[in-house]
Structures are given as structure tokens and as C-alpha cells.
Amino acid sequence: MAIKYARRMDGLKGSEIRELLKLTENPEVISFAGGLPAPELFPVEEMEKISVLVLEEQGRQALQYSTTEGYNPLRAHIADRMNSKSKTNVTKDDILITNGSQQGLDFAGKVFLDEGDVVLCESPSYLGAINAFKAYGPKFIEVPTDSNGMIMEELEKTLQTTERVKMIYVIPDFQNPTGRTWPIERRKAFMEIINKYEIPVIEDNPYGELRFEGESLPSLKSMDKKGLVVFLGSFSKIFCPGYRLGWTCASEEILSKFIFVKQGADLQASTISQREVSKFMDLYDLDKHVENIKEVYRKRRDLMLKTIAEEFPEGLEYTHPEGGLFTWVQLPKHLDSKVIMQKCLENNVAYVPGGSFFPNGGKENCFRLNYSTMPEEKIVEGIKRLGSVLKSFMEEKAEA
């Protein structure tokens, strides 16, 4: 007997990150593979008080079904916060509450993509987005990048010569996996091109608030005059991921499609979680909480970059991220980070091999390092182990 599945199941593989996380569950492994926030910063005590308050004050409503769009006070908090942090000018009616921003990625695929349509993205790009879109059967065209993000001349060339481009997926702030940020000039040039070609843009922004240095930059959404930009936000990195709450902010026309899709997908986000997070924002200072997170992550980033400079073999390039959770390491062309990963696991250290961040594959000489999860002494020890493995591979080649 052979059950017949949809064609989209032929190509679907589990996320490489998830499979790797399983291998790295061994507590002896120092893992720079995940993208987990530091759990010691979670507002556990505050949420104890909040849970009791919400159930005491509004228990029956909090445990009941509610509207697909989301809990209005939370939508209003998010709109206010976006206007302050991302320089937008939006209201609660522009916001749909989703299960993390990952659900917004899935919905973007569902709303925009037919089989064979084209998605443009940065090369490399976030593999969770690539996997979400793949379910809808698109072709990916990777637009080349430099240390300032997507290269605009390449984007325009691609748009001029490509049919069926249905959306452009970008992460302009502290990109996953590279940690790179687009400067203001590039954002402006991007929006000019977008307005000319009128292609919807998915601006994925889970890390934007986690800036350790430099000036914070306006979101693409804030420069969007034609209602083309769909902004995806998340509480996972600025608060905690366990509630699975994120949001989509888009024009009325596009948002109405996302709301339809949400109805069919799971009716609504958790009523009680929405009320709890909203109540936290009523009673506590989320900005102060984010400041604490930034302070810890900045120290960890600094320590990781310093230890990399000391311990890695010479001649490797890596990002100096101005914020976010990741740095990205480029190896010489002849090295394969998947092969090196095997040796790393023998030495109890782990990263994510870079290949899976390229939707069309073919680039294996790179990897992603996360610095938000591990405490400082483990960062030092892990980077030392990794440096030693990398040296062995680079010397081996030199000898061969």
C-alpha cells in the first residue's frame, strides 16, 4: 500500500536546525546552533502575577474563543510600539496576531504563491522562511548580497528579466543568518525599486529592537507609500517565545487576506496568552526588559567576536553584527562546513552549516554562530574548541 500525498510533500524535508538541535541536546555540547533567547532573562515572576490577574479579572473571556484578528488591546500595544520603534504610522486595525512570526511566513506563502511563482530573497536567507514558502511550490531566486545586505543593482536586474515574481522576502535588520543590516540609503533605493515594480515585500523583523550599537533605522514599512510591505514582528526575541505570539502588519487589502487564511488555519491565536502579554505591557516596562536583553547579548557578542579573533585561524571572514543573535563565518572555498560539523560534534561544539540558508543550495563554505544562548564561559570554551577544529582542517589542506 502506498498512500498518495500532495506533491508538495515530495520536496519537504524537516528543518536542518531542528534535526541538529536534537544532536546537540547532549549537555556536554556547547551549541551555537540554535537561535534561542537566553532563558535566564525571561520575566518568570512577573508572568506569575500576570497569569493570576488575568484569570481573576477576566477568566471566562480569557479561556473562551475570541476574534480571528486578535485581542484589541494587544493589537493597540503593538501598533504603538511599531510606531515608536519602527517609525511606522499604523493602528490596531493594521495588525493581525499570529503564532510567532513563523506563522506570518506561512501565511505569506499561502496568500501570494501559486506553484511555479518566483520568490526573491537575500542570498543567504532564513531557512525557516525558505521551508515555509516551499510548501507552496515556488522557485527561489537568490539576489546577491554584500556586507550591507541585498545589492540593489542585482535586484533591479532580476526584476527586469524575471516573470512571475510574486513577492520579495527580506530581513533588513540583523539578518538571519548573516547578522547584516541594510543602511538607510539601501532601504531608500529598495523602496524606490519596489514602488516602480509594485511587488509585495515581506519584511521580517524579529530582531530589530535588539540593537547594541549605532543608530536604529526606519523600517521598510515606514517608507511604504503604496501598501506593498507586509511587516512581520514577534514577541519571541524581545519577550519570550513560549507563548508563540507574533504579528503581521499590512495594508487593509493584504491584511484581510491574511485574516481569511488565519481563520482556516487555526481560527485565532491563544486568547489567554494574548491577554497575558497585553497585561504585561500594561503593567511593566517592556522597553526596560529589552534593555536588559540587549546588555546581555551585547556582552556575549563582544566576547564571541574577541575570542574568534584570538582563536580562529587567519583568513576567515565574519560579520560584526550591530544587533540580533547571529554572526556568520566564511571559510575558504574548498572547505565544507557540513564535513567540519561532524568533527565539531566529536569535540562537543556545534553551529549551523551554511548550506541550508541558500534555497538553491551549492554554497557549503560558511556557517552561522549564535551568541544569545550560551553563558560567557561557554562561549569562550566553545569558540576555542571550534577554532581548534577549524585550524586542523585548514592545516590539513595546506599540507595536502
Next chain:
Amino acid sequence: MAIKYARRMDGLKGSEIRELLKLTENPEVISFAGGLPAPELFPVEEMEKISVLVLEEQGRQALQYSTTEGYNPLRAHIADRMNSKSKTNVTKDDILITNGSQQGLDFAGKVFLDEGDVVLCESPSYLGAINAFKAYGPKFIEVPTDSNGMIMEELEKTLQTTERVKMIYVIPDFQNPTGRTWPIERRKAFMEIINKYEIPVIEDNPYGELRFEGESLPSLKSMDKKGLVVFLGSFSKIFCPGYRLGWTCASEEILSKFIFVKQGADLQASTISQREVSKFMDLYDLDKHVENIKEVYRKRRDLMLKTIAEEFPEGLEYTHPEGGLFTWVQLPKHLDSKVIMQKCLENNVAYVPGGSFFPNGGKENCFRLNYSTMPEEKIVEGIKRLGSVLKSFMEEKAEA
């Protein structure tokens, strides 16, 4: 400017129930339209204690990311409960935690359906499932039903003569919208046919535990020898819907596809909600809680049926449901329940017109009544109002 969406967005309409619920938000309306559980039965105080316990004992883990499959102790609770209530023989490894069973419906569409594939379902069927599947572009074939559910001769005839049948969607217990239950003989006959044709079955079972009378019947999943049945369960009706927790139980092969799809869709269900519901099942007696729900719903069903018998015009047929949340009313062929609904809203009473439960449309002389949400005095008053509207329509026709 016209943004190009995926073709699937052409046909998608918002759920008629959701739109109606908006009209019936006016507190003067006695609404039998929703499918809401009675909020006065929610375990508000217990969940206050549970939330504090979970955050105190396991706060950091509860607020962090976790595995896509779900929290193992909750998966184990669910497997135990299914084995006891639905006569299955499953383990935690057969369970995926989803955002309500609605998400399992969306995933079923994503896993099994290419555009143009055929879904068989009962006629009528649950409109939330119809809307979820529609996103994947299938054709629906409605298999005729009688008061004992799907008619097996009709099913076999359809299977003999139809190509590309990719899945069969059924609700054998207290069906939404009709309230009908398949007797044991029909379940056995169904499984014989399924095993012969080897077509995957989605057994949607959100109400199965809410039986007020008669003997509880084995689930289709319990008779599944070939791994063809995908069982969808939910905490929404036996506990509360606000946490958005449900589950999918399927063979290892099928479940692995659902897990892949969950990764791309939203990574995982809420970590903290899973731990809270699991802790409730550790410390409290969910069976006792379900008994309380059943007692209240049985009384409301009895009262609704008694009042219908007294207040409705003669000659209407309606279900005597042995459990669940709904009864279903058949009008004479010439009447349109959407037209009558306008008059009902003027008289501050509401139901769901039956047409939207038929994926291929064309049947308007029926409607669904919910008896779980409204307190008893409102059931009596609402059915009186409804009876009076129905009488006016039946008399009008008689006069015309």
C-alpha cells in the same frame, strides 16, 4: 495597481459563522449560531493555581522554544485518554500537538491535497473543515447521509466511479452541523470499504466525549488496521478553547508529514499552554470536569428539544443528538434559511443558515442550532422567538 495573489485567494471567503457572530454580538440577540462552550464551566480557579505552579517549577522551560511534536507528558496524557475514551491503542509518539483541531484540518489539506484532487465528505459537513481544505484547491464530493450518518452504499459507489479521491473527511460522533452519530455497524462497514480502497480518512472528533445518553462507540481510529485513519482531537470542548490546544493522532508515516508541516507553519504549539494543560491533567480529574459539562449540556439539549416541540410549526424535522453541541433543523423545500435569518435578527434571535455546510451549495432549507452556550431561560425565550418567525414564514407560504 493590482497586487497579484495566489489563485486560492479568489475563492476564499471568510467563515460565514465568523461574520454572523459579529452581527450577533449585540447582547440583546439570543444567539444559537456559535459553537461556544459554556464559559461558566471553565476551570478558572484551578488554572490560577496551575499557572503559578508551572511558572514556579519550570518557568524558564515553559517560556522557551520546545519541540515541534509537543510536550511529551501532554502527549502521553492524550494517548492514555484516547485509549480509554476512543478505544485506541496508541502511544505519545503517535500524537502531534496542534493549535486546536482546526490546525489539524489545515494540515490534512496541506499533506494530502493537490489542486483538483477530490475530498469526500458527509453532506452536510463542518464548514470550518470545508474552508480549511478549500485553500488547497480540491473538488468536494458530498456523500449522501441519513439519520445514521454517511450512507455506505453511496460511499462505495462514489469510490468506484471517482478518480483522484485523496481523502475522506468524516465526523462520526455528534456531527457538526447535524448532531448525528454513526452506529457501530456503519463504522465497521466504513472501515471495510476504506481498507479495500486504501484512502486516508480524517476522523474529526472534537465532541466524542460529550455523550449524554446511549453507549459510547469505538472510534474509527480504534478499528484502523492499515494506518489510514488520522484522528483529530481537541481540548476546546472538554476543557476550554482559549489555550488553542488540540492534537493529531496518526500512523508514524502520516504523522511525520504533519510534523514537517507544523515546523513550517508555526514551529510548535505554545510551550506554556501545553505544560499548563498537562499539569491540570496531573492534578485534577478531567473526567469529572467533563461530567459537569455533560450534565449542563444535556439539560440544555433537553430544554431546547422540548421547547422546539412546543413552539415550532408542525412538519419540521430535527435531530435528537445523543451528545455534542448541535441540532439541525430541516425546513420545507421552498423555504430559504438565509432569508428567514434576516427576520430572525430583527427579532433578536440567530442560528447558522445551513447552506454553508454544503461545500457545493444548493441546499438552503436547513439550519444549525447550538444549545451549549445559552443559559436555560434564554433557550426557552430564543426558541419561542424563532418558532414565531418560522410560523410566519410557513403561514405566508400557505396563504400565498
